[in-house]
Amino acid sequence: MIKIENLSKSYGDKQVLNTIDLKFKKGKVYGIVGENGAGKTTLFRCISGLENYKGNISYDSNNLKDHLGLLLTEPFFFSKITGKEYIQLLANSRQIKLSNIEDKNIFDLPLKQYASTYSTGMKKKLALTAILLQKNDVFILDEPFNGVDIQSNLIITDIIKKLKELQKTVIISSHIFSTLADTCDEIFLMKNGEIVKKVEQIDFNKLESEMKEFSIENRIDKLELK
Numbered sequence: 001m002i003k004i005e006n007l008s009k010s011y012g013d014k015q016v017l018n019t020i021d022l023k024f025k026k027g028k029v030y031g032i033v034g035e036n037g038a039g040k041t042t043l044f045r046c047i048s049g050l051e052n053y054k055g056n057i058s059y060d061s062n063n064l065k066d067h068l069g070l071l072l073t074e075p076f077f078f079s080k081i082t083g084k085e086y087i088q089l090l091a092n093s094r095q096i097k098l099s100n101i102e103d104k105n106i107f108d109l110p111l112k113q114y115a116s117t118y119s120t121g122m123k124k125k126l127a128l129t130a131i132l133l134q135k136n137d138v139f140i141l142d143e144p145f146n147g148v149d150i151q152s153n154l155i156i157t158d159i160i161k162k163l164k165e166l167q168k169t170v171i172i173s174s175h176i177f178s179t180l181a182d183t184c185d186e187i188f189l190m191k192n193g194e195i196v197k198k199v200e201q202i203d204f205n206k207l208e209s210e211m212k213e214f215s216i217e218n219r220i221d222k223l224e225l226k
């Protein structure tokens with residue numbers, strides 16, 4: 001279990017995460033929703049050890065970094081590394097020997113091409129393939145559906161369901177509520193760096209209508225469109 005206690009994060013004077021307490025269990029899929037700037041990516045970066053923070057994040061008695069697959073919203077690749085080399089590099093970092101990488105290329109990516117020249121969606125699919133082949137126990141997926149074609153979105157949804165079956169821990173952020181509702185056991189609503197709601201599967205519909213009311217009401221009228 002990943003246990004987050006009293007987590008706070010500031011950039012300069014600006015507090016971005018405010019005393020967050022969360023638990024993520026094995027075999028569960030969690031969704032994080034919230035407006036742009038609510039703090040979702042910062043939360044993920046703190047959990048992944050990419051940022052310093054106040055508070056405590058623990059993963060049983062293990063080092064989370066050795067078991068974590070992190071998919072960033074915009075994965076970064078060095079300029080002269082092919083898709084295949086990238087997958088190999090990540091596998092090597094976990095001492096995993098991969099044979100027939102081409103057979104595992106479920107998104108039909110051009111593996112001989114430099115990854116830095118891939119399209120946005122292709123980059124995301126390459127980064128996802130690489131962390132899946134690392135056989136991680138925990139997956140943090142920051143907007144995995146964004147910028148990815150419809151067929152791949154269906155594949156990613158099925159992958160998440162499979163990871164749950166395999167007793168992995170999966171944490172996803174998304175602005176597409178339906179995909180979260182389809183895969184998550186629990187959804188957390190973030191607002192201004194705080195977790196303001198924890199919603200179980202049975203109440204997902206209520207959360208969606210509450211969010212719609214909150215964010216749409218009267219806003220469009222302000223544009224005085226004619």
Ligand SMILES: Nc1ncnc2c1ncn2[C@@H]1O[C@H](COP(=O)(O)OP(=O)(O)OP(=O)(O)O)[C@@H](O)[C@H]1O
Nearest residue numbers: 011014016034035036037038039040041042043073
């Ligand atoms: N490196 C940084 N330096 C200063 N402020 C930052 C930095 N990174 C993020 N922020 C600020 O932290 C806040 C939370 O950003 P974050 O990217 O975590 O939000 P988010 O919920 O992931 O948003 P989105 O839905 O747009 O991806 C924002 O106000 C953002 O401007």
